Amino acid sequence: MTASLPQPPIDLIGGPAEVARAAKELHTAARDEVLRFETALAHDAASSGGDGNVRVRAVFERAAISRPDGADILRRCHAAGWELRITATLPLPMIVADDWGALLPLDAAAEEALLIRTPAVVTALRALFEHVWSQSITLSGSGESGPRPGLSQSQQRLLELMAAGMKDETIARHLGTSVRTLRRHVTAIEEKVGVDNRVALAVVAVRRGWLR
Numbered sequence: 001m002t003a004s005l006p007q008p009p010i011d012l013i014g015g016p017a018e019v020a021r022a023a024k025e026l027h028t029a030a031r032d033e034v035l036r037f038e039t040a041l042a043h044d045a046a047s048s049g050g051d052g053n054v055r056v057r058a059v060f061e062r063a064a065i066s067r068p069d070g071a072d073i074l075r076r077c078h079a080a081g082w083e084l085r086i087t088a089t090l091p092l093p094m095i096v097a098d099d100w101g102a103l104l105p106l107d108a109a110a111e112e113a114l115l116i117r118t119p120a121v122v123t124a125l126r127a128l129f130e131h132v133w134s135q136s137i138t139l140s141g142s143g144e145s146g147p148r149p150g151l152s153q154s155q156q157r158l159l160e161l162m163a164a165g166m167k168d169e170t171i172a173r174h175l176g177t178s179v180r181t182l183r184r185h186v187t188a189i190e191e192k193v194g195v196d197n198r199v200a201l202a203v204v205a206v207r208r209g210w211l212r
Contacts (some may be wrong), residue, residue: 011115013103019113022103023095030054030097035129038064039093056082059129059136061090062164071174074139085136086164096125137164137211151210155189158182163202163211 013022027034033055040063058077065074065086077084093110095103102125106112116122137160151159154175161171172182190196193204205211 007117009116009118013113013115014111016111019103019105019110022113022115026095026097026101026103027054027056029101032098033057035094035096035126035133037061037090037092037094037129037132039090040064040067056080057085057129057133058082059085059087059090059132060139062086062088062166065174066166066170068173070170071176074174084139085133086139086160087132087136088165090132091128094125094129096122096129099123099126151189155185156210158185159189159201159205159210162186162198163205 013019031054034057036056036058038058038060040061060074064070074084093105099119099122100117102116102122104114104116104125106114116125139157139160157175158171161174166174168179168182172179175182177185186198186201190198190201193201193208195201195204202211
C-alpha cells in the first residue's frame, strides 16, 4: 500500500471557485474558532457558512460593508452568530482556523490564494488579528453584546456606524431608513445626551462605554 504524502506547509490555490471551496473547508475543519479579515473586495463572507458550533470573529473593513450588498452580508453573518467588528482599513483579507491553518487571497478578485499550514506563520497571523480586533468597533446584533445602557438597539448600531466613519447614505441603507430619518435620529440622540454636534456625541459615547 502506498503511503499518503504529507501536506505541504504552503499551497498555491488557483481559481475563485477553488479559493471559495478552501475557505469553506477551513470553516468545516475548525474545532474551536475561525478568525476573518474582510476587505473591500473580498468575496461574500456569509457564503463560507459553518456549523454554528465554532466561534467566528470577523473584522470588516469600512469599504467592505459600504458595498450595495454589504448590509445583506452583515445580516446573514449576524444570523449565523458571528461576532463582528468594523475598522477603517485592513492590511489584507484572511481566514484563520484555530492554530493550524490560514488562507490568504493574493489578489482583489480572490483568483489565487495561499493555504498556509506553517504553525509559526499561523501564530503570527492570529496575533495580527487580535491586535486589529482590540482596536476595532463592535457591531452589536451579532450576539457579542446588546445595546449599551440608555440606547436602543437601532441607536447603538447608528453610533457604531457613525464612529466607523461611514457616510449617512451608507448608514441609512444598513438601517433600512432614509437619510432624512437617520439625521433626525442623530439629532434625537444628541439631545438625549446633551450635545449639539457629532464630534461631541462621539466623545460622550466613548466615555460612557457605548463604543469599544
